Amino acid sequence: MELTLDSLRGKVAIVGAADTPVGKLPQFSPTGLCIDAARRAMSDAQITKDQIDGLITCNSMAEPYMYHAEAMAEYLQIFPRYCMSVNAGGSTTFSILHHAAAAIASGMCTTVLITMADSLRTGLTRDQAMKMQSSAGHSQFEIPFGPTVPAFYALIARAHMEKYGTTAEQFAAIAVACRKHACLNPTAEMRTPITIDDVINSRMIADPLHLLDCSLVSDGGSAIILTSAERAADFPHAPVYLLGVGEGHGHEHISQAQSLTTSFAVESGRRAYAMAGLGPSDMDFAQLYDCFTPTVLVELEDLGFCEKGEGGAFVENGNIELGGLLPVNTHGGLLSHCHPGNPGSMFALTETVTQLRGAAGARQVEGAEVALVHGQGGIMSSHTTVILGRERN
């Protein structure tokens, strides 16, 4: 029998959440963005830095430190008893949330600041950013053949098209939905509506992925404050409770994947649903990792929102847009809101908090009570699924 941390359900809550501005921010260093995000989240939670006894961060590509979390603690002059950096690519955000929840539940600390930022847009040249990100490939058995990050994901997209008949237009529908949501979000980078034809007619980057199938390259930072459910009642905003969390780690390099079309989101999702005692049909909206459009389609299937192979049909006809069956990436996602690398999913997390507080304005999901957020890192390698809700039980 699998050992599960059932005890994490309803044990911790997010009490502060905030983003820095995003986009092209040469006036900020990556460290500056990380600290500014922390300041904003503490202000949102109305707590002082002395109340933070746990700190988790992820490293910055543009301004790396050997021990990043320790460097951020030093910069802020806070002295946590739990201090850690996590590096799981796009899955980092939710893996960190998992670690932070376990640390609070086990008594290692009481209140954790999670803060992340990077400056992929202005802190690195385009070539540096491309090289750094494509280093996700195997140094001997993949990288020498010249794959870019879009190429790695294009391999998955092509395999899905071949096996299930998925079309480029269906991938494009995901970009269109994200852009539609970004148009309702004043903080999103890309706020001009696009059509499926716009995506299909945009420049081919790595066949079958077009420019508009690819996420942005941004500067930005985002932070949250997590504490025990008991303490959460004392904060100004309605707490957002962690109801379920699960991870699944299938491979690091895509050439070693057990399946090119089914990911370990199946495992992370199964674990998160089991902890929460909820299923896909209970979710009012979902934030799914969208570094490229095909990832959303595979995640919808693997997280049980539709049958395997039917993701293409599911994303059509506005089903994943606001007002549809399952609104996805209500802030605009990595495709249209912003994507500063590993911290990218933080914005999906803060958006989920905003939605569950009922404070999302024009893009509010009516009556939102429970949501699923999912991050994947590497090349569909590491997966973490989180289920959050307004009610503790």
Added chain:
Amino acid sequence: MDVHADKFLPRPTPESAPFWQGCKEHKLLLQHCSGCGTYQFYPRLLCATCMSQDLEWREASGRGKVETYTIVTRAVSDAYAADAPYAIALITLEEGPRMMSNVVGCDAQSVTCGMAVEVVFEAWSAEITMPKFRSVAG
């Protein structure tokens, strides 16, 4: 060979050195486990199926099928720009393992899933020869 000088050349490790030596001799070598009979790629210190260390290098047939592919139009770096558009494929070898490579010797647009391919070798430096694949149909 100079055109390859600025590419990302693999750096062989103790586990992989026999594989790269094989490529230099135009042989595609795979590890075969005497314990469980599995072929594996990439090279490892042990068999990732049964954990046996009783591994033997065997020459593969060099034939396989394209499982999936992409055509890269925006090269990863200047050193690869002359090759663009280039096809990157995941190839399932006859012996079972899957490997990444380029499909060469044809228009990248003609690559398809299921295409039968065979290994060819491309010398990049005095030490490194890369295993690439071409269509069996020619």
